Amino acid sequence: MSPTRVLVLNSGSSSVKYQLLDMRGSDRLAVGLLERIGEETSRLKHTPAGGGSREWSGSIPDHESALKAVAAELAKDGLGLDSPELAAIGHRVVHGGRHFTEPTVIDDAVLAEIERLIPVAPLHNPANLTGIRTAQALRPDLPQVAVFDTAFHTTMPESAARYAIDVETADAHRIRRYGFHGTSHAYVSRETARLLGRAPEDVNVIVLHLGNGASASAVRGGRCVDTSMGLTPLEGLVMGTRSGDMDPAVIFHLMRVGGMSADEIDTLLNKRSGLIGLCGDNDMREIRRRVDAGDERARLAFDIYIHRLKKYIGAYYAVLGRVDAVAFTAGVGENAAPVREAAVAGLEGLGLAVDGGLNAVRGDTARLISPADARVAVAVVPTDEEMEIATQTYALVIGSGGSAGSENLT
Template identity: 50%
Template sequence: MSTHLCSPQHVLVLNCGSSSLKFAILDATTSDEVISGLAERLGSDTPSIKYKYNGEKQLIELAKGQAHDAAIAELVKLVNELGLADNLIAVGHRVVHGGEHFTESVLIDDNVLTAIEKTAALAPLHNPANLLGIRTAQQAFSTLPQIAVFDTAFHQTMPNIAYLYALPYSLYKEHGVRRYGFHGTSHYYVAGEAAKLLGKEREQTNVISAHLGNGCSVCAIKDGKSVDTSMGLTPLEGLVMGTRSGSIDPGLFTFLTQQLNYSVQEIDDLLNKQSGLLGISELSNDCRTIEEAAVEGHPQANLALDIFCYRLAKQIAAFLVPVQRLDALIFTGGIGENSDIIRDKVITQLGFLGLECDEAANLAARFGKEGLISKGQAHAKAFVIPTNEEWVIANDAARIAKEG
């Protein structure tokens, strides 16, 4: 019998995407992962669930066209068959957009669901899927408290000079048009880990965190609180990403519609699905593929990496303004944790901060390994810190469940 079953602190963490469902059960007291998996291609011809339990990987094939409700039903069955249900104390849900309603994680009730629905217009690809996951889980785990953990909540400490756009103020007051930021759970987690590595309290630590994956964002964290971030009203603003353009001249919209006859939907697809690393390289949105091509001399692959790193370094430098004193630069996320090439390029461009990349340490900090990757006498240090959003969600869910 698994030793995990001795703990009464298990939390089921659900992260619902438009066609996927990521899940895990964690011990909220130790962060130990009991089971984890991904239901993908939901609603397609070949939906399936892949999961890992006791070190073994398994695959469950779902029937053609089955979606989130079927995936969660299969997950419930699996949890019961493995004897994990009795130790669950809560279900924690990742919710992408909390608007201004939520500054922290909350116990889900009808009012919370209504507020999440109201912010769906700000995250049309994410919040409806998050709501679907919540409602399905409420039926499947009706006796368990359900907790919402918001990507945007950590950034609610940003001052108005950071979150307001220079648009008519009525757009903010009447429609909530402002910068919200995302990846908040990840930025919060790695900032806390950096404080430990620096031997400081979170509240005494100033860091800049770069979460780099298919989606990318930078966060300026002063005295442990988010004071600025690169993403805005939506996750499209800011850095170059896998398929997203990041910040562009808004005048491009007029050019594309009037000169090239693009529709609004075509522009949305262009900026969100056809741009970024994929658009520049014309190869892939996968950083590994682009790095391999760049090593072989592919000119657009090299250009894609150079633009990605330049924009990232420029954003990090800009965030010296809100933090004033920099204790640490953090790389996290799939690219941030695994691409020694990108980390080296970025740190080299930030040499004026006194940062210098330690080549051996940078190469060693891969595949989930935490480590210091800078050398020299500079006050600021550069770290690779693997993120653990599931642990934050589980911890918050357990705390709120105990509070009742």
């Protein structure tokens, strides 16, 4: 029997998230997180199928040591990286530029292109590369597949992907709208169609991925035609610590009048803005607690968050022309009923409404929260980016025998 297991790795600058899945039944065999790599005390939490989490703390100096620690934990459950049942390792890679439009078996040319994209993803692609190279060293015989956050959005038309700046300058510096959270948007749009009992190619969906990072997408017939994030994940919705849309002249003003450097402004907009900049909290649960207690600063932050979200719903309704469903996903989208209620309030003329009772129900399965007679379905669809990465990785490896690679470069 052919191997059916896929290890999914999400390598950050100081962390590694992982899941081991058996694709015969889409079963999770183990999940885990190793964080604080390179710090004095690193932490690993590992949960095999059936529960019984194990936690470990100690010194993990680098990603090579981190993956060896992950492999050791998997081996304790008989799931080691040397298992002949392991078919491939799937890697989340944040930025694939215009070249990578689909999952890609990694070879030297693919690695070189991911590295070439570091200037447009300086916080993410270096860590992704480190994870890939470390995994390759541990299992050089195994197909390693890159699944790109940007790939789902490469179907956007030029009218949506281009910024209105000088074309030669934009092309010289690869300035365009790439979009992110693509694996989540792909998974959720497809699951929303399934929830409606229809084929993805027959459904138009607005997907709202609302976590600490947040993005919206307009998906027509299974293909992304617009998304809120742009050259970087800074554009678009109000997020936990990121500003989202803003007049670019604010940057010039801060440089000329505020005396701030480019790095200081980068830190301001990415780490000290959004909800945390508006009210000092980026946890929606705490913000709602403060709102309910009468905190005006928290109320303003919440109102700004909802105002931006509602603007994108309306904009993407116009882009799509016909909307079959609006799907909420990720930490805030799946768990914050007040956000969902407020986001569609006043949009009844567009056929959008939520049922108060259905909206208040918590659960970990996809469900409709709109009234039965609603013209547009409103859904809560838990995202599963790791499953999406594993599914794409397995389909590529099984379909190509592990030989696909740099032909995805153009």
